Amino acid sequence: MDSKKTILYASCLMLEIAKADDKVTSEELIIIEEILVDYFNISKKDASETIRNSYKELKDSIDMFKYANFLNHELNYQDKVDLIRCAFEVGYSDEKLHYLELNYIKTMSKLLNIENNDLVKAKIEKKN
Numbered sequence: 216m217d218s219k220k221t222i223l224y225a226s227c228l229m230l231e232i233a234k235a236d237d238k239v240t241s242e243e244l245i246i247i248e249e250i251l252v253d254y255f256n257i258s259k260k261d262a263s264e265t266i267r268n269s270y271k272e273l274k275d276s277i278d279m280f281k282y283a284n285f286l287n288h289e290l291n292y293q294d295k296v297d298l299i300r301c302a303f304e305v306g307y308s309d310e311k312l313h314y315l316e317l318n319y320i321k322t323m324s325k326l327l328n329i330e331n332n333d334l335v336k337a338k339i340e341k342k343n
Contacts, residue, residue: 221289222255224282225298226269228323231279232305236313246308250301279319283326295327299334303341312342 229250233243244266251262276282290298302323306316324334 218289221286222251222257222265223268223272224285225255226251226265227272227276227282228279228286228298229302229305230266230269230273232302232316232319235315235319240309242308243305246305250304254297254301279323280326283323287327295329296333296337299324299327299329300337300341303337307341
């Protein structure tokens, strides 16, 4: 699960959530970095580099399908649910989930074939 491409694409999806409301806050970037360090067990330096590479990757991207499709095949179901939890953590990093962030997370969960009840549980967990 810890291939560089898997880590990069997960970072891209989380960065997409952060960018959804047209402003990426330092809190969101810190959360993404912490998630990468904890979830993928990489160094803080590697996490920062991954985030920089995610910006470059997203520059030429038109949607999140490429990233979600790859992760859908690389991750098991529980890992995908955990990734959705991480996405909610990014979305709630400023205490309020913007409707566009929620829309991106819902789209991401559909692309990852996450059952709706697991999506709702993840949202409730991260909201509280």
